[in-house]
Amino acid sequence: MFAKKTYVERRRQLMKDVSKGLILIVGNSDSAFNYQANTYSFRQDSTFRYFFGYDLQGLVGVIDVESGDEYLFGEEVSMDDIIWTGPVPTLSERAKGIGVKHSGTIRELRALIDKAVFAGRKVHFVPQYRRENVEFVADLLHIDSEYIAAYVSVELIAACVKQRSIKSEEEIVEIEKAIATAYDMHTTMMHMASKTGTYEYQIAGTMEGIALAGGGPVSFPIILTTHGEILHGHDHSLKIKKGRMIVSDAGCENPAGYCSDITRSVPVGGKFDDRQRLIYQAVLDAQLLVFDLCKPNVKYSDIHKAAVQKLGEGLKSIGLMKGDIHEAVEQGAMGMFMPHGLGHMMGLDVHDMENYGENYVGYDKKNVRSTQFGLASLRLGRELKSGFVLTDEPGCYFVPALIDQWKAEKKCSSFINYKEVEKFKDFGGIRIEDDVLITLNGCRLLGKPIPKTIDEIETEMSR
Amino acid sequence: MFAKKTYVERRRQLMKDVSKGLILIVGNSDSAFNYQANTYSFRQDSTFRYFFGYDLQGLVGVIDVESGDEYLFGEEVSMDDIIWTGPVPTLSERAKGIGVKHSGTIRELRALIDKAVFAGRKVHFVPQYRRENVEFVADLLHIDSEYIAAYVSVELIAACVKQRSIKSEEEIVEIEKAIATAYDMHTTMMHMASKTGTYEYQIAGTMEGIALAGGGPVSFPIILTTHGEILHGHDHSLKIKKGRMIVSDAGCENPAGYCSDITRSVPVGGKFDDRQRLIYQAVLDAQLLVFDLCKPNVKYSDIHKAAVQKLGEGLKSIGLMKGDIHEAVEQGAMGMFMPHGLGHMMGLDVHDMENYGENYVGYDKKNVRSTQFGLASLRLGRELKSGFVLTDEPGCYFVPALIDQWKAEKKCSSFINYKEVEKFKDFGGIRIEDDVLITLNGCRLLGKPIPKTIDEIETEMSR
Numbered sequence: 001m002f003a004k005k006t007y008v009e010r011r012r013q014l015m016k017d018v019s020k021g022l023i024l025i026v027g028n029s030d031s032a033f034n035y036q037a038n039t040y041s042f043r044q045d046s047t048f049r050y051f052f053g054y055d056l057q058g059l060v061g062v063i064d065v066e067s068g069d070e071y072l073f074g075e076e077v078s079m080d081d082i083i084w085t086g087p088v089p090t091l092s093e094r095a096k097g098i099g100v101k102h103s104g105t106i107r108e109l110r111a112l113i114d115k116a117v118f119a120g121r122k123v124h125f126v127p128q129y130r131r132e133n134v135e136f137v138a139d140l141l142h143i144d145s146e147y148i149a150a151y152v153s154v155e156l157i158a159a160c161v162k163q164r165s166i167k168s169e170e171e172i173v174e175i176e177k178a179i180a181t182a183y184d185m186h187t188t189m190m191h192m193a194s195k196t197g198t199y200e201y202q203i204a205g206t207m208e209g210i211a212l213a214g215g216g217p218v219s220f221p222i223i224l225t226t227h228g229e230i231l232h233g234h235d236h237s238l239k240i241k242k243g244r245m246i247v248s249d250a251g252c253e254n255p256a257g258y259c260s261d262i263t264r265s266v267p268v269g270g271k272f273d274d275r276q277r278l279i280y281q282a283v284l285d286a287q288l289l290v291f292d293l294c295k296p297n298v299k300y301s302d303i304h305k306a307a308v309q310k311l312g313e314g315l316k317s318i319g320l321m322k323g324d325i326h327e328a329v330e331q332g333a334m335g336m337f338m339p340h341g342l343g344h345m346m347g348l349d350v351h352d353m354e355n356y357g358e359n360y361v362g363y364d365k366k367n368v369r370s371t372q373f374g375l376a377s378l379r380l381g382r383e384l385k386s387g388f389v390l391t392d393e394p395g396c397y398f399v400p401a402l403i404d405q406w407k408a409e410k411k412c413s414s415f416i417n418y419k420e421v422e423k424f425k426d427f428g429g430i431r432i433e434d435d436v437l438i439t440l441n442g443c444r445l446l447g448k449p450i451p452k453t454i455d456e457i458e459t460e461m462s463r
Numbered sequence: 464m465f466a467k468k469t470y471v472e473r474r475r476q477l478m479k480d481v482s483k484g485l486i487l488i489v490g491n492s493d494s495a496f497n498y499q500a501n502t503y504s505f506r507q508d509s510t511f512r513y514f515f516g517y518d519l520q521g522l523v524g525v526i527d528v529e530s531g532d533e534y535l536f537g538e539e540v541s542m543d544d545i546i547w548t549g550p551v552p553t554l555s556e557r558a559k560g561i562g563v564k565h566s567g568t569i570r571e572l573r574a575l576i577d578k579a580v581f582a583g584r585k586v587h588f589v590p591q592y593r594r595e596n597v598e599f600v601a602d603l604l605h606i607d608s609e610y611i612a613a614y615v616s617v618e619l620i621a622a623c624v625k626q627r628s629i630k631s632e633e634e635i636v637e638i639e640k641a642i643a644t645a646y647d648m649h650t651t652m653m654h655m656a657s658k659t660g661t662y663e664y665q666i667a668g669t670m671e672g673i674a675l676a677g678g679g680p681v682s683f684p685i686i687l688t689t690h691g692e693i694l695h696g697h698d699h700s701l702k703i704k705k706g707r708m709i710v711s712d713a714g715c716e717n718p719a720g721y722c723s724d725i726t727r728s729v730p731v732g733g734k735f736d737d738r739q740r741l742i743y744q745a746v747l748d749a750q751l752l753v754f755d756l757c758k759p760n761v762k763y764s765d766i767h768k769a770a771v772q773k774l775g776e777g778l779k780s781i782g783l784m785k786g787d788i789h790e791a792v793e794q795g796a797m798g799m800f801m802p803h804g805l806g807h808m809m810g811l812d813v814h815d816m817e818n819y820g821e822n823y824v825g826y827d828k829k830n831v832r833s834t835q836f837g838l839a840s841l842r843l844g845r846e847l848k849s850g851f852v853l854t855d856e857p858g859c860y861f862v863p864a865l866i867d868q869w870k871a872e873k874k875c876s877s878f879i880n881y882k883e884v885e886k887f888k889d890f891g892g893i894r895i896e897d898d899v900l901i902t903l904n905g906c907r908l909l910g911k912p913i914p915k916t917i918d919e920i921e922t923e924m925s926r
Contacts, residue, residue, distance in 0.1 A: 031494045032592045033506050034811075035818035038683050040503045043496050082864045083802070086693040129495045131594035201718075202676045209672010213665045220501050230549040255664075339546070348497075355498035401545045 002170055007053045008099035017159035020065050021122030025051055026133050027059040041217055046348035047126055049257050053098045060109055071102040073109040113140050124153035129355045157356045164353055166387035178260035179447025181214035181252045186264045186450050189248045194270040194461040200224050201236035211252035219259040219350040223249035228429030229397040242269045245428050259350045261391050263433030270461035272454055279430055282314025283396050287432045290392040294443035301381035304342035307394050308334040319420045328415035335374025336406055343391035344379035388438040395431030398424040464516045465633055471562040474514050480622035483528050484585030488514055489596050490522040504680055509811035510589055512720050516561045523572055534565040536572040576603050587616035592818045620819045627816055629850035641723035642910025644677035644715045649727045649913050652711045657733040657924040663687050664699035674715035682722040682813040686712035691892030692860040705732045708891050722813045724854050726896030733924035735917055743893055745777025746859050750895045753855040757906035764844035767805035770857050771797040782883045791878035798837025799869055806854035807842035809898055851901040858894030861887040
């Protein structure tokens, strides 16, 4: 946790940015694993953690915008609890710890909300993604649980996005700690991938253990696969074999709750073959170009386009594409090789604030999400600002089902050399990802650089 | 997964044990972590996995007891899905893989259930512990979600408990694999605990990594604490210090879904001091006695009593207890030192079948749960049968809040030597746990023995 002052200031800013009413911020409870008492590791809601700090179950924060009153609600610990859990601070002591004046039980919260509802006051809340919290908010506000999405406060979302998009120096420190752990995760992966015969789950499990030993969970289920072309692949059942690239997309949360999100793609056995070398370099050139382009007031959708154009030029030099690559990008040909976006915001969430709705975070009135395949998947399209933390993660994949589909439709056939592409159907995929801070004049790679060039990776893997 | 035959036979037995109606078995879906698309690692429902095998999201099984028809319901994979997830079997192929004849969409499931409901047929289901599944079952059966517990089928619970309580040889093989991984987890803990200055979360995280690299998650959130007297302690924030015992209660699930659950208590630094040695030996003697007593037709509640009596005799020899220890046990004095039960069933769930309700699993009409503090927490009280797998986990704790409470009430003061107990308020706690199979004539320790005697632990820690 940060010092009390941080939370006081964040809530003060929030009060300024929301015009009137009550702001309701619901913390998470435990999620059942295989029965009620056996739970997944607790994961606090990021909005709650940002404004109320505590990484604890069953808490609710309320801010009265007009009166300035702030509340922390929860259940008091009983004598019986103390026998099983040891001594813990009272709720009112916890409230004081984050500069909140009032505290009370969930019953008292219900009374406060009822009073506001009957007085016709607006109760602001953000979208809920856990079923328990959907039911809780619905019950609290007497709204049908199937319809609470309709009552979400866009004003509160905008106020949260405004603050959370700009990372403070103390937040950057935490993100860099999470990247330091990711450094160990990915270099360990490289060492394990230098030998064949290991199962993917052994590598992924070892990486997750490093995250946990660093004091936090993984920031998302690790993607570790020798079939990088399967983009949503969380299957880790294969034995790694020479000739395949391993795509390792993994990060962690540090004890303060901040994320890292890094991807490295390495050849099983430790040496790139010719084909791997060519595709890898094309992706790397695109990834490196992004560092030259990132600065305040540039749209990330434009940087996405520039990066995929660079990738396309690389693929043209290999013979997989042809024609005017700028035109190929405009016509959406690059979606064939990179059907996802260049990157997303990162902070307390690996896709930062994604529960608010991607378009509220990554787009605005001036910058509307594209409908073009590939670019449509870009989560962050709007103009960058100093203090943004985002990912730079181009990739190149050979998805057999997609190749067959596009080829049959003769889609972008003036730009894609299908005859050559056919030969890469057994290739898999490559993705390279780092975390980037937008600075006053440009950008900065966050954390200690993790081996990334072909030479650096081959050297690390031979260690 | 086991061979098709296993699942066919299990469902055939279930059909015999339920008199009539439809049996509805709902598989799990992903649980949201910090937003909808970022989920915890998937954990299948154990009842679904036991009867329908698949470790996959969004599946529902139905068995028509009268007609013998069996169904697997889910959503078909679309072309778009294949682009992102790679080729996967169809639902009807999956159904065939477990010997199920019919398959269909969730919409078709709704039609089937509606037909049964309107025909006045009973639809059996077991208690649901995930909010999403509570809502799903309530919606499917048109029952108010707050009241679905009232409609649970006790007949189905009994039929499931009957089968799942008796482990087959192929299940024992899997449980022993999970214990093999736990062996590595706990010996690694011992090596890490032999040095001071490490944080508890570094040890716990490394242990969880070993579980994950073994292909399964931990079977419950690891308890790893130098405050063993805090029984529900999942806090891992402390630096380990000489003079404290580490209680490490941790197990894993293996890829087939079967659990291990092992506790070892070791002295930070690797050498027991005199006090630790005395308490440890008292707990160990109780734990070892259980192996002499476990056999079919003996009540586990009687073995619990025998074990705590053995512990009490040990504590008497140290001067912490006095008087007639058999009488002390009857009067509940041992709850002071061991406020929990001796053990529980283990299988696909670490507390096996706990979602059905503990009393349906661990007790029956002849054997009713005690209300005495300590014994009341025993999850398994009924007569043992050949094929049961259970834990043997006595412990001894010095809980300051509990000592103060009992002392003030002069509770059991003819058996507890409070003056001596006061001196142990800084001790913490010790617990020792193994997994045991009830055989035809007795019992067998499952898995390769993990260092447990004082000598074995000191030797392992000096490695």
